[in-house]
Amino acid sequence: MAAPVESTPLLRMRGMAKAYPGVQALRGVDLELRAGEVLALLGENGAGKSTLIKILGGAHAPDAGVMEIEGRPVQLESPTAARRAGIAVIYQELHLVPGLSARENIFLGQEISRGGFIVRHEEHARAAALLAQMGAPLDPETPCAELSVAQQQVVEIAKALVGQARILVLDEPTAALSPREVTGLLARLRELRAQGLGILYISHRLDEVFQIADRAMVLRDGAHVATEPMANLTRQRVIELMVGRSLDQEFPKRRTEIGAERLVVRGLRRGQKVRDVSFAVRRGEVLGLAGLVGAGRTETARLIFGADAAEAGAIVLDGRELRLRGPRDAIAAGICLLTEDRKSQGLVLGQSVQENFALPNLAKLSRAGWMDKRREAAAFDQHVEKLQIRLRDRHQSAGTLSGGNQQKVVLAKWLERHAEVVIFDEPTRGIDVGARHEIYHLINQLAAQGKAVLLISSDLPEVLGMSDRVLVMREGRVTGEIADAAGATQEQVMVLATADAIAA
Amino acid sequence: MKSSWHNRLLTEHGSLLVLLLLCIYYSVVTWSEQHPITPRSGRQLARAIATAPGAHVLIAIRPTAQDRIFASALREELVARGASVIEPVLEGAPTDVRATLEELGRAGQRVDAIATHQPISEWGPLQPDSLAALAAQFPSLKDMRVHRPASHHWPNFLTRENLLNVINQNADIAIIAIGMTLVIIAGGIDLSVGSLLALSSVSAAVVIHHWAGGAQASVVGLVGCGLLAILIGAAGGAFSGVMVTRFGVPAFVVTLGVMMVARGGALIVAVQHQRALSGGATEGTPEAVKVAAPAFGALGNGAMLGIPNPVWLMAALYVLAHVVMTRTTLGRRIYAVGGNPEAARLSGVPVRAVLVGVFALCGALAGLAGLVDASRFEGGRPNAGELYELQVIAAVVVGGTSLAGGQGRIFGTLVGALIIAVIQNGLNMAGVKSYEQKVVFGLIILAAVLLDRWKKHRGAGAA
Numbered sequence: 001m002a003a004p005v006e007s008t009p010l011l012r013m014r015g016m017a018k019a020y021p022g023v024q025a026l027r028g029v030d031l032e033l034r035a036g037e038v039l040a041l042l043g044e045n046g047a048g049k050s051t052l053i054k055i056l057g058g059a060h061a062p063d064a065g066v067m068e069i070e071g072r073p074v075q076l077e078s079p080t081a082a083r084r085a086g087i088a089v090i091y092q093e094l095h096l097v098p099g100l101s102a103r104e105n106i107f108l109g110q111e112i113s114r115g116g117f118i119v120r121h122e123e124h125a126r127a128a129a130l131l132a133q134m135g136a137p138l139d140p141e142t143p144c145a146e147l148s149v150a151q152q153q154v155v156e157i158a159k160a161l162v163g164q165a166r167i168l169v170l171d172e173p174t175a176a177l178s179p180r181e182v183t184g185l186l187a188r189l190r191e192l193r194a195q196g197l198g199i200l201y202i203s204h205r206l207d208e209v210f211q212i213a214d215r216a217m218v219l220r221d222g223a224h225v226a227t228e229p230m231a232n233l234t235r236q237r238v239i240e241l242m243v244g245r246s247l248d249q250e251f252p253k254r255r256t257e258i259g260a261e262r263l264v265v266r267g268l269r270r271g272q273k274v275r276d277v278s279f280a281v282r283r284g285e286v287l288g289l290a291g292l293v294g295a296g297r298t299e300t301a302r303l304i305f306g307a308d309a310a311e312a313g314a315i316v317l318d319g320r321e322l323r324l325r326g327p328r329d330a331i332a333a334g335i336c337l338l339t340e341d342r343k344s345q346g347l348v349l350g351q352s353v354q355e356n357f358a359l360p361n362l363a364k365l366s367r368a369g370w371m372d373k374r375r376e377a378a379a380f381d382q383h384v385e386k387l388q389i390r391l392r393d394r395h396q397s398a399g400t401l402s403g404g405n406q407q408k409v410v411l412a413k414w415l416e417r418h419a420e421v422v423i424f425d426e427p428t429r430g431i432d433v434g435a436r437h438e439i440y441h442l443i444n445q446l447a448a449q450g451k452a453v454l455l456i457s458s459d460l461p462e463v464l465g466m467s468d469r470v471l472v473m474r475e476g477r478v479t480g481e482i483a484d485a486a487g488a489t490q491e492q493v494m495v496l497a498t499a500d501a502i503a504a
Numbered sequence: 505m506k507s508s509w510h511n512r513l514l515t516e517h518g519s520l521l522v523l524l525l526l527c528i529y530y531s532v533v534t535w536s537e538q539h540p541i542t543p544r545s546g547r548q549l550a551r552a553i554a555t556a557p558g559a560h561v562l563i564a565i566r567p568t569a570q571d572r573i574f575a576s577a578l579r580e581e582l583v584a585r586g587a588s589v590i591e592p593v594l595e596g597a598p599t600d601v602r603a604t605l606e607e608l609g610r611a612g613q614r615v616d617a618i619a620t621h622q623p624i625s626e627w628g629p630l631q632p633d634s635l636a637a638l639a640a641q642f643p644s645l646k647d648m649r650v651h652r653p654a655s656h657h658w659p660n661f662l663t664r665e666n667l668l669n670v671i672n673q674n675a676d677i678a679i680i681a682i683g684m685t686l687v688i689i690a691g692g693i694d695l696s697v698g699s700l701l702a703l704s705s706v707s708a709a710v711v712i713h714h715w716a717g718g719a720q721a722s723v724v725g726l727v728g729c730g731l732l733a734i735l736i737g738a739a740g741g742a743f744s745g746v747m748v749t750r751f752g753v754p755a756f757v758v759t760l761g762v763m764m765v766a767r768g769g770a771l772i773v774a775v776q777h778q779r780a781l782s783g784g785a786t787e788g789t790p791e792a793v794k795v796a797a798p799a800f801g802a803l804g805n806g807a808m809l810g811i812p813n814p815v816w817l818m819a820a821l822y823v824l825a826h827v828v829m830t831r832t833t834l835g836r837r838i839y840a841v842g843g844n845p846e847a848a849r850l851s852g853v854p855v856r857a858v859l860v861g862v863f864a865l866c867g868a869l870a871g872l873a874g875l876v877d878a879s880r881f882e883g884g885r886p887n888a889g890e891l892y893e894l895q896v897i898a899a900v901v902v903g904g905t906s907l908a909g910g911q912g913r914i915f916g917t918l919v920g921a922l923i924i925a926v927i928q929n930g931l932n933m934a935g936v937k938s939y940e941q942k943v944v945f946g947l948i949i950l951a952a953v954l955l956d957r958w959k960k961h962r963g964a965g966a967a
Contacts, residue, residue, distance in 0.1 A: 307850055331852040345850055348843035350910045359840055359851040362833040369832050413851070 008071045010035040010198040011087075011167050016065035018051050021402070025051040027222045028065070033167065033198040038189060040213035040230075041202045044242055044458065048222040049202055053171055056200070057089035058082030069167075088160030089169040094152050096144045102151075103127040103140035106159045130158040134188045150181035157188070168192065169200045174208060175294055186212050204292045206235055206498055220244045236491060243460055243490045251465030252437070254444035258468060259283030262452040263335075263421045265304060268313035273299040275476035277313070281421070281452035286443060288467030288485060289456040291497045296476040297456045298340055301423045304454075305337040306330035317421065331360060334420035338410050338427055340456070342403070346410045349399030353391060354380045356398045357413045364416070383412035388438065404435025411442060422446055423454040428462060440466060460490040472496035518955070519904050519919045526923060530930040531659035538658045539622030541570055543577035545653035550581030553617050553651050557586040562608070564594040564601055564620040564630075571595075571621070578619055590615065602629040609642025618650045625652045660933065668812060674925035675814035676701070676873040677892060678918060681899040682825045683741075683866030685917040688900055689829075690862045691842040691909030692748060692755040697870040698892030699766035700740045702885065704874030706770045708733035709793035709884030710777050712800065719796035726800055733878070734871040740766055741867020745860030755863075763893065767886075774886035792883035804880030814876050821869070826914040838862060843910030898945065899924055902952040924948070 011033040018026040026048045033039050043049050054060040055067075058076035067074055069085055076082040082089070096105045106127050112119045127140035136154040144152060153173060160168060170189075174182045189199055189212055203209055209216060210230060217227040218241040225241050261280040268277040273296045281287045289297045303310045306324030315322045322333050330337075339345035347356050357380050358365050365376045380394060387408045391401070398409060407427060414422065424443065428436045443466060447453050457463040463470055463485075470482040472493055480496035482488040553561055561582055565571035575593050582589050590613065594604050601624070608615055618630065628634060630650050639646040660666065671678075680697045687694045708729045712718065716725035740762055747758040771790045779788030806813045829835035840848040841858045849855045870889075878884045903920025905912025927948065931941050 305850070327850050328852045328854060337850065339850060344844070345846050348840050348847050348910065350843045351839055355836060355839070358836065359848065359853065362836060366833045369834060371831050371833060371836065373831075 007034070009033060010070060012068045012071075013052075013055075014066050014068075016052065016055060016067075017063045018048075018055065018060065019063055023403075025222050026055075026062070029219065029222070029224045031217060031224075032227075033200055035166070035198050036193055036196045037214040038193055038199040038201050038212050040209040040216040041200055041219070042209065042216055042238060042242055043219035043225075044460070047219040047242070049219055050171070051222075052219070053089060053091075053169055053200075053202065056082065056087055056167075056169055057091075058087075083163055083165070086164060086166040087169065088157075088163060088165035088167070090153065090156045090160065090171065090173060092172045092175055094149070094156055096152055096155060098145035099143065101141045101143050102131070102138065102147065102155045102158075105144055105155055106130070106140070106162055108159070110163055126162070127158065130161060131155075134158065134191065135184065136188075148181075150177050150185065153177075153185065154188070157192075161192075165197070167198045167200070169202075171202045172204065173201075174203060174205060182208065204498065206238060209238075210235070218242055239491050239494045243494070251462070252440050252444060254447060256284040256444075256447045258285045259450065262318055263304070263454070264314075264316040265300075266314045266316070268300060268303050268315070269311045270299060270303055270308060271311070273476050274303060274310075277473070277476070277478055279471055279478060281454055283450050283452065284447050285469070286447050286453040286455055286467045288463040288470035289454060289473060290458070290460065290463045290470050290493050291473035293458060295473040295497065297473050298425055299476075300473070301337055301425050301454065301456060304330070304421075304423065305335055307337070331417065331419075334418075335423070336360075336414040336417060336419035336421070337423045338407070338414065338425060340425040340429070342406050342410055343399075347398040347406060350397055352395045353389075353398050353401065353409050354394040356409055357383065357416065360413050361416045379416055380412070383415060387412055387415075387442070402435075404431045404438075407431060407435070407439065411439070419451070421452045421454070423456070425456045426458065427455070428457070428459065460493055464488055464490065464493070474498070519902060519916055519923060523919050523923050523926065526926050526930070527661070530661040530926065530933070533930075534660035534662075534933060535657060536660055537655045538660075538663075539655050540653060541574045541621045541623075543573055545621070546574045546576075546578035547581040549619055549651060549653045550578050550585060550587070552654070553619055554582055554585035554587040559587045559616040560590060560614045561587050561617045561619050562590045562594055562604075562615050564618055564624050566597075566624065567595050574621060582619070598627040598629055601627060602634075605629065605638055605645065606642075609638060609645050612642075612644050614644045615648045618648060620650065620652055622652050622655065625650050661930065666929070668815065670925050670929045671815050671818070671922070672812040674921060674928075675812075675818040676876050676889075677895050677899060677925075678818050678921040679814075679821055679873045679876070680866075680870050680892065681896045681903075681917045681921050682821055682914065683862075683869035684896045684900050685903070685905055685912055685914055686825070686829075686838055686862045687755075687866045688897075688905050688907060689842045689909060689912045690838045690859055691845065692859065692863065693759065693897070693907075694741065694744065694863060694866050695756065695759040695893045696740060696744060696762035696766055697866065697873075697896055698889035699763045699770065700737045700867050700870040701874035701877060701889035701892060702770035702887065703740070703766040703773070704733035704736045704871035705878035705888055706773045706777075706793055706884035706886050707736050708875060709795045709878050710773055712795050712797060713777070713793060717797075719798075721795075721797040721800070723799055726797060730803075730875050733875040734868050737871020737874065738864045738868035741870070742860055742864035744867070745863030748863070749856040749859050770884075770886040774884070790886045792881060792885040794883040795878065796882075801879055801882050804876050804878070804882075814880070817872075817876065822914060822918050829914050834858075834861075839910060895924065895945075898949045898952070901949060901956065904956070906956055907953070920952075 009032040013029065013031040015028045015030065016026050017028050029048065029052065041049050041052065051060065055062050058079040058081050061077060067076065074085050076085060097108065100108065103123050107123050112122045124140055131138055131140065131154060134154055134157065136151060138147070138151055144155065147155065157168070173185060177185065186208065193199060201209070201213055213230050215227060215229050216233060216238065218225040218238065220242065225244065260283055262283050263281040266278045268274055277300050279287065291297050302308045304315055306327050306329050315324065317333055317335070322329065324330050343349060354376065358376050365372055365379060377394065384391065389405050389408045389412065398406060401409065427439055443453060443455065455463060455467055467485040470485045470488065470493065471478050472480045474497055482492060553559065563575050563578060565575045579589050579593065594601060624630065635648060639648065680701070684694060684697065711732060712721050712726065712729045716729050744755065744758045744762050747753050748755045774790045774793055775788040777793050778791055779786060803813055808816060829838065837853050837858045840853055841855050845855050874888065877888045899921035900917050901907060901920070902923055903916035903918070905916060924945065927944065928941060931944060
């Protein structure tokens, strides 16, 4: 790791800032990537990693900050501009055309042609050479739809190399790979590093990071926390840097008698995402569900809510086993889900806030199919007051509200149903501190009313501070339980959430 | 939200404004001399003629109902004012006028005035030189003069007759457009409406002919067949809905298929019917399936209080649909399904059932329009409703409903349908050929869609 200190870095970003409505995603972040190194970009969900990647990929423009490649200032106003500048971003979701072959995808938009005709054999030879060089000797004429995720990734990297990329950005490249495939990918990356590429590597899996990265840069809440050579870091230290805070009075305390089991889930299963999940939530209890993105927490919640069909397992509410054919059945049984993504799943953005509120309550707010508008308005007003939802008027479209108010509208629509089981999926994501606090109070109120609350959160302080018990999930399974959430440390959770797949 | 009021005016009532401007425009360009042929103009004419008592007046009209009403009012007023009306009232063609006048001249009957209206006053026998020749030949006709009601200026476009005609002609499209609005708000599209119209109308006509007693069909039988027509349309729509929701086939493709199947079905039924009529002697041709029952025409050709029945039907359905969309849980669900199907599903809305229901409703309305069409033409026409799907979608889009789903208004569609009808009417009046009109309509649709994009863009900018 004897990189020449004085040499111009391959990529330098200074003072990058970016705000989205309601969120400051990046607050003046500096970054330096040298040729022939792997820099790991670390941080919790929402720390600003994806925003930084999107800026690098030309997908979003920064509000402030300058960027230099080999000392020359560049402006990446589009993905094309980024590619031309030599930056290739390989997103978690691959962007290949499934119907085209590996070769066609590699050369898509950069075809080798003479007089408008593609020179097929040259492309083929070049693709085959590249793939072999990366230790993935697959036939370039195979349609991409038939390739495994790992092979598709190789195709994406080959595409970047054909495009003369010198900076390779990999966003969670191993999320969908088997341990053997991960080993293969890391070997390929070492090969590319030796060729002088600069690689920015984003991953939640610290083991990989320690295997591949030369340096690590940690972001928290959109700000730069530290950049250190890996040699100076330990696993514990990285987690501390990522998590940062210690638990404080951020989370209001509650005193609730925890009673008998209300919601019992046994052997729930669906594909690779949910593999044999069992747990119980008691009366008046808040059960936290921690884990990394993709650990299967949201998928589990969707099964309990009937949004997806479970392949196996039982869901029992107050001793009665439920047969869920869809969310309708779950709602009727008294289960509600505040989805992770409010905009695409929680709200009909084009409809008014009051109409959104009424949607799950239409039967209650109507008579023989006719809306009882007076009752609707009265019920809505009651919640607006109780939850302190700030509105211009009840007919403004839901899309015009801030994140916190949107979440409160979603909450109002479920409170009106008096659900017995309330599942919160990332309830405070993208929500400012004040509104967060109000939502925490509401969670406490629900528990105090004897309901069973399931709280999914990637925000470790939140999940530890708000829950009575915490379950940790990894790769579709419950990998651990922390019985005394208040006394637990975030490190404990992180260890359970990130333990190597091979170890199990 | 600085520019909120004119923004709202544009986004919510923009199409109404366009309709108004169009009406004003056509009123101005069709401003012309009017020669009314009404009881009122008849009485006015009588007062103008009967200044001297005892004048001998000949009334000349054409053999039409409108002229007879005019003539009877005219005669009544003349008699009341002491004029002597020559009997019988002259009714016929120009040659009849000449013949009658010569006959009266030969008989020595004195004629002081010929009371008629503008079209007849332009006829050859009533021109000054012809009248002079008659006066020279027959002394009893020497003081004869032609009188017609006073004219006034008024736009041809803005007459009750023209306006009612415009609406009546487009009532079927407007009726189907209700269903299409619902489908599009729910996030779908239905290309099969024109063909379902034809299939329903032909099927109903065949059933009336063979099973409901043909020309002697009872009213109950006719109503039953009408319901059948609606049901056939509904079944076609429900089929599309099921294909879309159960098998995830895009609505565009499903309804394209249904469109072709239904059109072919309508033609097959018509051809088979013709063949059966000839006792199997001929191949059969895709002619209209005649319905001889006299009561059958009432729906399409009858009128109440001077307003054609299809217009009543259309108005009633628009009011009903508006109420459903704004005041019922079904309306809420339709908007929610179109706005965000996943959020709607996770809120417990039966998304599939709503979609199937909306497609079925759209089909039912196409079936009803088929019934109106069959009634109007007194037979089921297998080629009826061709390209209606496009006109209907155009009306919906022009009316401000977003093709992306989730947003739209029923009365917006009515305005859209009227805009298209009025433009068509105006182009007809201006003598623009039907094939040239297609260019205009294509451009209108593009303009409407651009306006929709622009609105959305502004909406997103404001949010």
